[in-house]
Amino acid sequence: MTSISPPFQSVTVIGLGLIGSSIARSVREAMPGVRLNGFDVSADVCDRAASLQLVDLLAEGSEAAVSGADLVILCVPVGAMAEAAISIAPHLRPGTIVTDVGSAKGLIAREIRAALPDAVVIPAHPIAGTENSGPEAGFAGLFRNRWCILTPEDSTDPADIARLVSFWDALGARVEIMDAARHDLVLAITSHLPHLIAFTIVGTASHLEAVTEGEVIKYSAGGFRDFTRIAASNPVMWRDVFLANQEAVLDVLGRFLADLGSLENAIREADGPALFDWFSRTGAIRRAIIYEGQDVAAPDFGRQKQ
Ligand code: NAP
Numbered sequence: 001m002t003s004i005s006p007p008f009q010s011v012t013v014i015g016l017g018l019i020g021s022s023i024a025r026s027v028r029e030a031m032p033g034v035r036l037n038g039f040d041v042s043a044d045v046c047d048r049a050a051s052l053q054l055v056d057l058l059a060e061g062s063e064a065a066v067s068g069a070d071l072v073i074l075c076v077p078v079g080a081m082a083e084a085a086i087s088i089a090p091h092l093r094p095g096t097i098v099t100d101v102g103s104a105k106g107l108i109a110r111e112i113r114a115a116l117p118d119a120v121v122i123p124a125h126p127i128a129g130t131e132n133s134g135p136e137a138g139f140a141g142l143f144r145n146r147w148c149i150l151t152p153e154d155s156t157d158p159a160d161i162a163r164l165v166s167f168w169d170a171l172g173a174r175v176e177i178m179d180a181a182r183h184d185l186v187l188a189i190t191s192h193l194p195h196l197i198a199f200t201i202v203g204t205a206s207h208l209e210a211v212t213e214g215e216v217i218k219y220s221a222g223g224f225r226d227f228t229r230i231a232a233s234n235p236v237m238w239r240d241v242f243l244a245n246q247e248a249v250l251d252v253l254g255r256f257l258a259d260l261g262s263l264e265n266a267i268r269e270a271d272g273p274a275l276f277d278w279f280s281r282t283g284a285i286r287r288a289i290i291y292e293g294q295d296v297a298a299p300d301f302g303r304q305k306q
Contacts (some may be wrong), residue, residue, distance in 0.1 A: 006031040007166040008097075012069040012098050016040040016049040018129065018234075019101045020075030021138030024054040026171040030141045039065035041076075051133045062087040066096070071167065074100035074112070079240035081108050085115035092119055099124045103237070104244035105151045105180040105185065113153075115265055118148035122125050123151045125183065126173060127191075131233045140242055145293060151180040181248075188248035193256060196249070198230035221256070 011027055013020045016038050027034055038055035039062060040046050042239065050058050059065035066072050066088045076084045079088055097120045102108040109123040128146035130137060148168040152161050165175045178186075205216050205224065216224065242249055266274040290297045 001158045006034050006170065006201075007130065007163040008034060008071040010035040010037070010069045010071070012037040012039070012066050013055065014039050014047055014065060014072065014074050014088070015076035015080075016135050017075065018133050018137040019126070019142075020073070020199070021049065021052070021054050021135040022074060022128075022140065022142040023101075023138075025138055025140040026143060030170045030172070035068075037067075037069060039051060041190050045135055050155045052135055054135060056114075063091040066091050068093070070096055071096045071164075072096060074102075076099070077234075077236050078102045078104055078108055078241050078244045079236070082111040082115055085091060085112045089119075090117055092116070095120065097164060099150075099164060101126055102244070103191065103241045105149075107244045109151060109153075109180050119219050120156070120160050121153075122156060122161060122167070123180065124164065125149045125151075125187070126168070128173075132230055133234045133237075141172070143168070146173055146178055148173040148177050149183050150177050151178055151183050183252070184245050184248040188245055188252045192241055192245055192249050193252050195230055195233060196242070196253070197256075198227040199238070203230035 008031075011034055013024050013036065016024070017040075020038070020040075024036055024038060027036055027062070035057075036055040036057055037057045038049060039059045040049060043275060046058055049055065053236060062084075069092075072085050072088060072092070074081055081100055085098070088098070097217070098112065098116055098120045100108065100112060103125060105123050109121070112121050112123065126143050126146060126148040128142050128148075130142075148171075150161065150164060150168075161177070168175045201224070208216075220228065263275070263278065266278075290296050
């Protein structure tokens with residue numbers, strides 16, 4: 001991280017939940033001279049953001065929020081991106097870069113572009129988060145050593161892309177440029193499908209009458225607990241992600257169900273070698289993730305005990 005020559009002098013964060021408040025905290029830490037404006041549609045979130053002193057100006061509306069900004073970051077749920085973009089449209093000054101952090105890109109990028117036909121729009125997605133929401137959940141180090149994917153249009157000025165790359169770089173992220181459709185396919189398998197599986201398995205366990213709730217909790221360390229962490233994620237966020245990335249999710253879900261069917265057959269036919277081969281290959285993927293620094297090899301997936 002560096003505090004020299006920030007790429008933007010005035011940054012506005014729209015939506016002050018987990019991601020927005022983490023960006024605000026990170027900007028404060030990495031770029032102390034930068035002016036920070038914030039806005040959230042929720043009066044309660046605004047009150048909490050004020051007591052946390054997340055930004056220099058907590059605006060009462062979109063106009064005051066984006067006034068003077070040279071970077072505006074939309075950190076609202078995917079389903080609220082279009083509305084947030086429409087509300088800032090009349091108030092942006094020429095040359096302001098508008099970006100977002102939405103977990104799906106193709107549809108959202110098109111919606112933001114439609115709302116802001118003349119603006120510099122560079123969609124983005126930091127691959128960093130937790131199962132928690134709200135301004136208290138954010139922290140400055142959230143993006144450190146995590147990927148942030150930018151999905152600019154072909155016509156975007158490379159100088160504008162370079163400024164946004166520098167911004168994420170200053171927050172400690174590793175930046176990758178990608179086509180929006182590719183982003184949506186990659187994230188469908190690495191993030192969206194795992195969340196869908198976690199939501200399913202935890203829901204199934206809660207419906208399973210043969211296993212009491214007490215036993216599910218008592219013996220949860222057998223693997224179930226890790227699913228419950230993911231399945232505790234924000235329901236608004238994940239409803240919106242599945243609706244916004246419908247096509248890619250249905251594609252990878254189809255492949256997953258076919259593979260699940262193969263494993264079901266291997267179990268039914270007591271095909272030990274097939275099960276062993278499959279489970280050996282997946283261990284190699286875990287080792288590759290640790291090698292890439294995206295997790296640590298400590299037991300319990302590296303998470304600290306509370
Ligand atoms: P969050 O903690 O729920 O924060 C979102 C905030 O935006 C809420 O305070 C919400 O208020 C507010 N909001 C909704 N509509 C708004 C509008 N039109 N104008 C201004 N504020 C508005 O959610 P989050 O986890 O930070 O997620 C924000 C975005 O980051 C999502 O697009 C998500 O896909 C993306 N993302 C999330 C993660 C993650 O792990 N959580 C990771 C990477 C990217 P209300 O609650 O009153 O609606």
